[in-house]
Amino acid sequence: xxAADVVTKAVRNTYxxxxxxxxxxxxxxxxxxxxxxxxxxxxxxxDYVTKQVASLGADDVFIxxxxxxTTTDGPAEYDPETSSxxxxxxxxxxxxxxxxxxxxxxxxxxxxSFDGILSVDPVQTAAVDFVQYDDxxxxxxxxxxxxxxxxxxxxxxxxxxxxxxxxxxLPADYVDPLGFGSAEDAVGSTVSIGITDVxxxxxxxxxxxxxxxxxxxxxxGAGANxxxxxxxxxxxxxxxxSDDPRYAIAVAxxxxxxxxxxxxxxxxxxxxxxxxxxxxxxxxxVIKTVIDGIIGVLNAFAVIAxxxxxxGIVNTLLMSVQERTREIGLxxxxxxxxxTVFALFSLEAVAIGFLGSALGVGxxxxxxxxxxxxLSAGPLAALPGLTILLFEPASILGIxxxxxxxxxxxxxxxxxxxxxxxxxxxxxxx
Amino acid sequence: xTDLVIDAQGIGKTYGKGSARFTALADVTVQIRRGExxxxxxxxxxxxxxxxxLLALLDQPDTGTLAIEGVDTRALNARRTSELRNRTFGFVxxxxxxxxxxxxxxNVTLPLxxxxxxxxxxxxxxxxxxxxxxxxxxAGSNATDLSGGQKQRVVIARALVSEPxxxxxxxxxxxxxxxxxxxxxxxxxxxxREQGITLIVVTHDEDLAARxxxxxxxxxxxxxxxxxxxxxxx
Ligand SMILES: Nc1ncnc2c1ncn2[C@@H]1O[C@H](COP(=O)(O)OP(=O)(O)OP(=O)(O)O)[C@@H](O)[C@H]1O
Ligand SMILES: [Mg+2]
Numbered sequence: 001x002x003a004a005d006v007v008t009k010a011v012r013n014t015y016x017x018x019x020x021x022x023x024x025x026x027x028x029x030x031x032x033x034x035x036x037x038x039x040x041x042x043x044x045x046x047d048y049v050t051k052q053v054a055s056l057g058a059d060d061v062f063i064x065x066x067x068x069x070t071t072t073d074g075p076a077e078y079d080p081e082t083s084s085x086x087x088x089x090x091x092x093x094x095x096x097x098x099x100x101x102x103x104x105x106x107x108x109x110x111x112x113s114f115d116g117i118l119s120v121d122p123v124q125t126a127a128v129d130f131v132q133y134d135d136x137x138x139x140x141x142x143x144x145x146x147x148x149x150x151x152x153x154x155x156x157x158x159x160x161x162x163x164x165x166x167x168x169x170l171p172a173d174y175v176d177p178l179g180f181g182s183a184e185d186a187v188g189s190t191v192s193i194g195i196t197d198v199x200x201x202x203x204x205x206x207x208x209x210x211x212x213x214x215x216x217x218x219x220x221g222a223g224a225n226x227x228x229x230x231x232x233x234x235x236x237x238x239x240x241x242s243d244d245p246r247y248a249i250a251v252a253x254x255x256x257x258x259x260x261x262x263x264x265x266x267x268x269x270x271x272x273x274x275x276x277x278x279x280x281x282x283x284x285x286v287i288k289t290v291i292d293g294i295i296g297v298l299n300a301f302a303v304i305a306x307x308x309x310x311x312g313i314v315n316t317l318l319m320s321v322q323e324r325t326r327e328i329g330l331x332x333x334x335x336x337x338x339x340t341v342f343a344l345f346s347l348e349a350v351a352i353g354f355l356g357s358a359l360g361v362g363x364x365x366x367x368x369x370x371x372x373x374x375l376s377a378g379p380l381a382a383l384p385g386l387t388i389l390l391f392e393p394a395s396i397l398g399i400x401x402x403x404x405x406x407x408x409x410x411x412x413x414x415x416x417x418x419x420x421x422x423x424x425x426x427x428x429x430x
Numbered sequence: 431x432t433d434l435v436i437d438a439q440g441i442g443k444t445y446g447k448g449s450a451r452f453t454a455l456a457d458v459t460v461q462i463r464r465g466e467x468x469x470x471x472x473x474x475x476x477x478x479x480x481x482x483x484l485l486a487l488l489d490q491p492d493t494g495t496l497a498i499e500g501v502d503t504r505a506l507n508a509r510r511t512s513e514l515r516n517r518t519f520g521f522v523x524x525x526x527x528x529x530x531x532x533x534x535x536x537n538v539t540l541p542l543x544x545x546x547x548x549x550x551x552x553x554x555x556x557x558x559x560x561x562x563x564x565x566x567x568x569a570g571s572n573a574t575d576l577s578g579g580q581k582q583r584v585v586i587a588r589a590l591v592s593e594p595x596x597x598x599x600x601x602x603x604x605x606x607x608x609x610x611x612x613x614x615x616x617x618x619x620x621x622x623r624e625q626g627i628t629l630i631v632v633t634h635d636e637d638l639a640a641r642x643x644x645x646x647x648x649x650x651x652x653x654x655x656x657x658x659x660x661x662x663x664x
Binding site: 001009333334335340422 | 483486488489508509512513514515516517521523525527529530531532540541543544545546548549
């Protein structure tokens with residue numbers, strides 16, 4: 001029998017017991033619908049987090065601290081050689097840094113001496129009082145400590161130019177209160193930043209707005225390039241030089257040509273020397289694990305629904321095989337081979353799987369897109385850039401294939417029954 | 431020797447095991463020549479259907495040998511057996527076995543579909559077969575909507591669409607009233623007469639049996655008389 005005829009016949013057979021097929025399709029529909037939505041939530045959240053990773057930093061840097069990695073299990077053992085009393089205050093706002101011992105100039109030199117490290121910069125913090133544009137309202141502002149190594153999720157303008165004049169990346173929610181018409185208007189303008197030095201005197205520093213950034217979960221505050229941070233720190237210290245400056249964290253850039261194995265080796269080397277070193281990916285690993293866990297549980301529910309639906313397919317097709325006993329016997333008597341009968345019934349299962357999954361996926365995508373839009377405009381407006389339900393063609397196709405595969409597997413039992421039927425027994429069947 | 435379409439030597443069939451063992455057919459030898467019209471008659475349970483199923487390769491004999499058109503069937507694998515059945519035999523059963531919800535034409539062309547014939551050729555030959563049985567106007571109808579006599583003619587059209595050399599008919603008129611039964615009977619005999627198709631018909635109907643060239647009478651799974659042998663013997 002021709003393959004095309006087998007397919008046509010199988011598809012036609014699905015329409016022969018309409019009610020039964022419809023019910024089975026509905027069961028699959030529920031599974032497909034759920035799986036599509038949970039997968040979309042996973043994709044949406046992951047996509048959002050990935051954007052946040054980009055806003056957190058370049059992928060050629062280690063965040064170096066003086067302690068062991070905070071992601072390692074349990075507290076670190078006290079060692080008089082390397083440990084010193086912790087202040088208990090948290091480091092400047094970067095996830096994963098935690099409380100740490102300070103890094104000294106000598107430490108910076110040591111880190112810089114590792115092969116593959118291109119440069120090491122301490123992360124300096126400047127406590128800014130306000131930002132003001134053109135005699136307008138003075139607004140409080142925080143400068144993100146690692147902004148010189150991060151890529152902002154920009155709404156307008158460009159990333160910070162590390163080589164140039166003092167520059168600022170302004171959070172989007174400052175655009176309006178500062179008196180700019182739009183994010184685009186703000187780019188290129190000069191703002192004054194107020195800062196109080198250690199002696200209690202207030203100064204202002206000028207900076208150009210390089211870009212406007214999307215608000216971000218993980219990296220808050222304005223971005224400042226090295227030139228601006230240096231100037232602010234200088235003003236803040238009021239000319240008083242500390243002999244032995246100490247830093248909470250430093251940023252070490254490594255050679256981008258290194259393979260991931262080499263990066264891992266380099267990281268191990270730095271850790272062996274008594275530092276904590278984490279790439280941005282390391283820091284986000286924990287968050288991703290949590291998200292993946294939640295999505296995994298949701299997917300498990302969808303898969304349970306699909307397994308229930310699979311039994312529905314087995315049942316439906318077993319009834320069809322029973323009902324069509326004589327027909328199968330006749331076809332076999334007329335020379336149809338067992339494997340063709342098998343193909344007919346398993347393809348019928350696949351066709352049912354296709355109907356259920358196409359409907360489920362389609363309805364989920366339509367409803368989900370509408371829902372996602374409504375959520376982004378309403379309850380989730382505080383998280384700009386988050387599309388809570390992200391439908392990716394590849395995963396939609398994957399879900400459909402998965403369901404059709406499950407349907408096929410479910411169909412093999414009835415199909416084998418049908419294929420094994422003896423033509424005479426079938427013809428004698430009343 | 432090629433003149434022998436079917437050559438069965440001492441074939442037998444036993445059903446069941448142990449105390450339920452039942453010999454439905456024992457040591458049956460029949461030779462059927464091309465173009466013959468053979469009626470298999472006998473009481474209910476005498477083994478008529480069993481014999482027909484064995485001759486039509488729908489079942490395997492436990493004893494004896496069977497050759498179809500000179501080919502020993504024991505030498506054939508499952509695929510070749512299926513092909514041989516598809517090519518050589520046409521079937522008409524007491525129950526019509528039409529696929530419900532499917533058009534008359536699709537029912538008729540089923541053997542061709544199984545044989546892998548292209549759809550266009552299938553339709554042509556299906557229509558030709560229906561025309562032969564004066565059912566051309568019913569080609570598009572749903573098979574379930576036909577009368578009993580029409581259904582049985584559709585079944586005959588299906589049996590002859592693949593141009594078989596043998597048509598097996600098990601009680602072809604059993605389900606029909608006398609008048610329509612006569613039409614079906616006439617149709618089958620005409621195919622045998624005009625197209626030389628070998629006809630092997632299992633029947634209770636003495637009339638139909640009498641109109642065949644040859645009658646084989648079974649009792650308790652054995653041939654008690656075969657008109658062809660009597661002729662030879664006479
Ligand atoms: N699968 C089977 N298992 C056990 N016994 C069987 C089986 N098939 C047939 N028989 C027995 O074999 C005997 C012959 O059956 P068969 O169907 O050949 O009779 P028949 O001559 O065609 O009768 P009828 O005229 O009623 O159709 C019967 O006694 C029947 O009960
Ligand atoms: Mg019978």
